[in-house]
Amino acid sequence: MEKLTDRIKILSNGKYVLPYCNCLLIEDEINCLCDSSPTDQEMEHLKGININLIVNSHGHTDHNSRNHEFPDAGVLLHHVEHERVASGEAYLEAYGFNHYWAEDIRPLYLNAVKYNARPADGELKDGQVISTGEVEFQVVHLPGHSGGHCGFFFPREGFIFTADINPAIKPFYAMVDSDVDDFIRSIEKIKQLKPDMLIAGHGKAINRGDLNSMxxxxxxxxxxxxEEILKKLREGKCTVKDIAEDAITFDGKFPQPKSIYYLHECVMIWKHLQHLERTGEVVCQGDTYTVR
Ligand SMILES: [Zn+2]
Incomplete structure (x- = not known):
C-alpha cells in the first residue's frame, strides 16, 4: 500500500499479475474503491473499513473481481460494460469467443479469470463529478481498451487513475468493442488534462516525470x-487468422496458454484492420484484406 494523500491510498499490485490490479482506496465520509481487484495481501488493508461505493474503470475481472465481496457497496460503471459484468456469456462474447475459435479454453476461462457475476447498481458518465465528502474526482471516458473504459481524474491532487492505459506496458485492446482510433484519442485526452502524475492499473502504479513523452x-x-500488419499483407497474408499467427502484438512469441493469447491477437489484428480500412490503407472483401 502506498499513501497518496491523507485520504487516498494505492492498493498496489506491484507486478502485472492477473486477475489483480492497482486500486485506489478513498477513506472519507463515503469510503470508496476505484477498481476492486487488490491482491490478497492488499485486501488486508481493507479490514475494518466499510466500503460504501465501488467505481470500476471497466468490466474486466482484473479490475472488478472482488465486487461480489462487498455486497453492501454500490457499484458504478459505464453502461457499455454493464452486460458483461452481469453475465458470463456476455463476458465471453465481449472477448471475441464467438468470433474466433477458442473452444478448448472456453469452458475454463471464466474460472481462470475469477469471473463472478455482479450486476452494476448505476452508471458512470464522462464528466460526472463524484464527491466522497472531502475528496472529489471526475469520471473521464477513455474508450479504446474497451468501449466503456473510464479513468478517474483528481484535479485538486493533480493525478489521474488510468486503469488499463499503462504507459509502462504495451497497449492491449482485445474486446469486440475495442477500437484503435478511440484508444489513440483517449491517450490524447489524458495529455490535455495535464496531470502531474498518472496512476496505472498494472505494473508500476505511480508514473511521474515527462508523461507526455511516455x-x-x-x-x-x-x-x-x-506497419507490421501492412508488411504481412504485402507479403501475401490476407486474413485475420493468418496474420495473427505471427504474434505481432506479443513481439513475435505468444505467452502460454497460446490459445487464449491467439484469440486476443486475432481480435487486436481485426481492430487494426478496421482502423486501416478507415484510413483507406486497406480494403476488406469478406474475410480477406488487401493493401490499397
Ligand atoms: Zn481491461
Whole structure:
C-alpha cells in the first residue's frame, strides 16, 4: 500500500499479475474503491473499513473481481460494460469467443479469470463529478481498451487513475468493442488534462516525470503494429487468422496458454484492420484484406 494523500491510498499490485490490479482506496465520509481487484495481501488493508461505493474503470475481472465481496457497496460503471459484468456469456462474447475459435479454453476461462457475476447498481458518465465528502474526482471516458473504459481524474491532487492505459506496458485492446482510433484519442485526452502524475492499473502504479513523452511512446506502438500488419499483407497474408499467427502484438512469441493469447491477437489484428480500412490503407472483401 502506498499513501497518496491523507485520504487516498494505492492498493498496489506491484507486478502485472492477473486477475489483480492497482486500486485506489478513498477513506472519507463515503469510503470508496476505484477498481476492486487488490491482491490478497492488499485486501488486508481493507479490514475494518466499510466500503460504501465501488467505481470500476471497466468490466474486466482484473479490475472488478472482488465486487461480489462487498455486497453492501454500490457499484458504478459505464453502461457499455454493464452486460458483461452481469453475465458470463456476455463476458465471453465481449472477448471475441464467438468470433474466433477458442473452444478448448472456453469452458475454463471464466474460472481462470475469477469471473463472478455482479450486476452494476448505476452508471458512470464522462464528466460526472463524484464527491466522497472531502475528496472529489471526475469520471473521464477513455474508450479504446474497451468501449466503456473510464479513468478517474483528481484535479485538486493533480493525478489521474488510468486503469488499463499503462504507459509502462504495451497497449492491449482485445474486446469486440475495442477500437484503435478511440484508444489513440483517449491517450490524447489524458495529455490535455495535464496531470502531474498518472496512476496505472498494472505494473508500476505511480508514473511521474515527462508523461507526455511516455504517452507519445505508448501511442507509437499502435502505428508500429499498423506497419507490421501492412508488411504481412504485402507479403501475401490476407486474413485475420493468418496474420495473427505471427504474434505481432506479443513481439513475435505468444505467452502460454497460446490459445487464449491467439484469440486476443486475432481480435487486436481485426481492430487494426478496421482502423486501416478507415484510413483507406486497406480494403476488406469478406474475410480477406488487401493493401490499397
Ligand atoms: Zn481491461
Amino acid at each position: 504517452l507519445a511512446a505508448f501511442s507509437d506502438e499502435f502505428y508500429r503494429r499498423d
